[in-house]
Amino acid sequence: MQIEPGVSLKPYNTFGLPAVAGQLVRIRAEADVRAVVDHPELGLAPKFVLGGGSNVILTRDMPELVLKVEILGKRLVAETDKAVIVEFGAGERWHDAVAWTLDQGWPGLENMALIPGTVGAAPVQNIGAYGLELQDRFESLDTVDLVTGRTVTLNAAQCKFAYRNSIFKQALAGKSLITRVRLRLPKPWQPMLGYLDLERKMEETGNHQPDARTIFDWVCSIRSAKLPDPARIGNVGSFFKNPVVTPEQCRDIIARDPHVVHYPLEDGRFKLAAGWLIDACGWKGKTVGHAGVYDKQALVLVNRGGAIGSEVQTLARAIQESVYGRFGIRLEMEPVMV
Template structure:
C-alpha cells in the first residue's frame, strides 16, 4: 500500500512581510501551506480547523495588510505544469501556486503562445482568474478554459468554466460570493495554434517600429511587454508595491465629455458598449500626487497609479494615502476611484 502523505503543519505567528508584495508588517496567527488537494482535504476534514474561519493567500501581490490575520491562513502553493494537444489549440495547465510570469515564459518555451501580453505580472496562477488580470489588450478571460476549485464547506472539488467565473474588469466570482468559500487548485488556458500578435496598444506598436519588426515572434512581444513594464513600474523585490492600485474608471459618454470640457487633455479610451475608460493614473497625476508621501507610503515618481512602500510603511499609511487620493480626484473630477487590491 502507498505510504500516506504526512499531514501539513500549522505554523504560528508567521511574519507575512515576505508574503505580500507591499512588504507590509503583519502576522498570521495560524498558517498552513497547501501543496496538494490532500493538504486542503486535511484542513476541511479536521475537527477544529475545518470549522475555523479562513483566509486564502496566494502570491500576496494584490493585498494591503493593515492588521494581523486572525483566521487560519491557507497559503496556496500547489505546483505543476502540463500541456495538452487539443487539435487546433493547446491547453496548458498550472497549479495555483506556480508563479504567473514563470508560467507564461514556460508556455512560450513549449511553443504555446497567447499569454505573452500578460508577461511580468506579479503573483500566482491561482490568483490570475480571481483578479481577471489584464494588460496590453489581453485579459485572463480571453484565454481561460476552466479551473478546479475546492469548496471549503463541502470539501468537493468542482471544475468551473468561463461563464461560471463571471469575469469582469479586474473582477470574478471569486471576489464576490465565492470569496473565502473556495480555493483554486489548478487553472487551464486554451491557446490557439494559429497565433496572431496582439499589438493594439501604442506602446507595443512603438516597440515594434523601433525594432523594425513587422511580424514579431511571441518571444519578442513578451520581451517588449517586460521592457515596457520595467520602465513604468517598480520591481516589488526592490520597492514594495501592489502594482496598479486603482482601477481605471469606466464612465458614460456624457460624463467623459463633461470631464473633457474642463480638462481637454484627459486620457480616455472608447469601449465597444459606448462607454469610456479613463486613465486613473492621469487623474491622480493631474491632482498633483505623483511623488507625494504619507508616512512611509508614497506615490511612485514614474507612474501615479502605483503606490509604494518607501521603507517601513504600515498598511494604515497606505490606506490613508489611498483615501486622500480618492477624495482629491472626486473633488476635482467627480470621479470615484476604486482600489484594485484587497484591503484587510
C-alpha cells in the same frame, strides 16, 4: 498537514507590510485543503487564502487561518488544430507560466508577461495587460469548497469574469480555494498589438510583424520601465482600476481638461487612465507616512521603507477623494484591503 503558529506575513505580500498569521497552513495539494476542512477545529475556523500576496494590503494581524497556496505543476492537457490547452498548479508564479508556454512553442500569453502573483490568483482578479485579459485565454479551473471539501470545476461563464473582477471576489470570496487553472492558447496565433506602448515599440524598432517572443520582451521592457520591482520596492502593481464612464461623462471631463487620456470601448463607453487622473491631481511622488506614489507612474503606490497598512490605506483614500473632488470620478482599488 503542518500547522505553523505565529508566522510573519511580511515576506508573503509584495507591498512588504508587517502582519502576523496566528496560524498558517501551506497548501501543496488538494489533500491539504481537505485535511483542513475535516479538522475538528480548523474546519470551523474563518479562513484567508493567500497566493503570491500581490493583490492584498494587510492592515492588521490575521486571526483567520491563513491558507498559503503552494501547489506546483505544469503540463500540456490537449492540443488540437485550433488550440493548445495547458494546466498549472495554483502556486506557480504567473510570469514563469507565461515564459514556460513560450519556451514550449505555445504563444498567446505574451501580453501578460511580468504581472506579479500566482496562477491561482489570476482568475480571482481576472488579470490583464496590453489589450489581453485572463478571461480571453481561460479554459477552466478546479476549486475546493472550504466548507464541504468538495472539488468543483468551473468554466468561464461560472467564474463571472468582469474587469478586474470574478465570482471569487464576490459570492465565493473566502469560500473556496483554487487549486489548478487551465488556459486555452488559440491556433493559429495572432499578435495583439493595438495598444499605444506596443505601437511605439513597433515604430522605434521598425518591426511591424513581431513574433510572440519579441512581444514578450517588449512587454517586459515596458513594464520594467514603468513599474518598480516588488523585490526592491514594495508594491502591488496598479493600485486603482481604470474607471469606465459614459460618453456624456467623458465629454464633461474633456471639457474641463482636454488632455485627459481616454480609450473608446466596444459598448460605446470610455475607459479613463486612472494614472493620468491621479497625476493631474498632483500626487506623483507624494508620500503619506512611509507609503508613497511612485515617481515614474502615479497608478502605483509604493513602500518607501517601513510602511504599515494603515498608511497605505490613508494614502489611497486621500487620492480617491482628490480625484473625486476634481473630476467627479470615484476610483476603485484593485487590491483587497484586509
